[in-house]
Amino acid sequence: MKKNTIKLLLAEDEPALGQIVKESLESRDFEVFLCENGEEAWRIYQKVQPEILVLDVMMPKKDGFTLAQEIRQENATIPIIFLTAKSQVKDVVEGFQHGGNDYLKKPFSMEELIVRIHALLDRIHVKQDETQIPIGKYIFNHTQQQLIWEATPMQLTHRESELLFYLSKKRNAILDRTFILKKLWGDDDFFNARSMDVFITKLRKKLKNDPEIQIVNVRGFGYKLIC
Template identity: 70%
Template sequence: MNKIKVLLAEDEASLGMIVTESLESRDFTVFHAVDGEEALQIYQQEKPDILVLDVMMPKKDGFTLAKEIREENKQIPIIFLTAKSQTSDVLEGFNHGGNDYLKKPFSMEELIVRIKALLNRVELKQNVESLKIGNYTFNHTKQILTFNQEEVNLTHREAQLLFYLIEKKNEILDRTFILNKLWGNDDFFNARSMDVFISKLRKKLKKDENVQIINVRGFGYKLLC
């Protein structure tokens, strides 16, 4: 089985070494760059499976690097590393094509979980034509939910929300993550809007009693099926 190739762009030498050694000890192949220009060169040469990019780097920052790579590759997963005080980086990161973010300091276990989750998401999207939810079939590309040959059209946001629920099926979908990802921030009004979309999805999935979207108070939602 081929090793997962990770491009790590991190200019802080000690952190870069720790992350590299930790990932390699878990059977990842890691290419470590110390600035944005070196990271772009490695990306073009090695074609990694996933990018882990520090936001603040010399020569080319993480946002600029991600934007350039996104122009030619829409699919590769990107995780941004941000300083704890840089809360604005979270939203800007998503706007520049990021899929996830980690605030420093972070644990290696959390980074590895997020890497694997994003790679699983890429694999899931490749088979998105026939996603099963109980007795429903969900076509994410066409935004159609089918039950016994009866089709229901979903809005773009409903389809995106359902996709993330399916990806975390029988696990908790983090409320803050999905609000930042689909609504842009996790303020009170967006949270109420998301609750409305969850209610709409529940109605559209009610024909199969074995399919449920439950609230996990204080954490998020869980799709059970």
């Protein structure tokens, strides 16, 4: 698999359609995780941390709207596209109310789906690349690796900066421990986990001027930046 592939979770209970969409996306440098029901999709989402979700609405075990709602409780920014045979205005409105970013009616063309996927990814990447990120009363400059308090900058190390960046992307939601260890340390073994705990302590000290900010250890799952 190429390094620049985009992880995409596809939940579709029609096996033939799901396979066609999967193969079409894989031919365009997506790494596709295909699921046939909402419960399976939830498990795979937790495991692989995809970058975008394409969810059928009418699925067995757990429908797409319910799945999207649960995912939104953990991740407020991941792009979600709903696929559905329903097209009435109330259905579209319900989709957006449950956390969807886009809504595509079946049958659809693969080209239209791909255009919509890239449009959502481009939008989220622009937001992620913003230089000045507010964290409580602080300003975090990811590019310059600085945490600014009342116009006074504190220099961060590269790893402190990257860790804070990922915490800020998932603020008020859990940053998965295994995901961030593999992302920044390359492995989730015991020694790297202890090293990450040290970096979390350093960040807490640097954020202590604002009492509204907390980095909470959610035992067994990861960390949560609350602000």
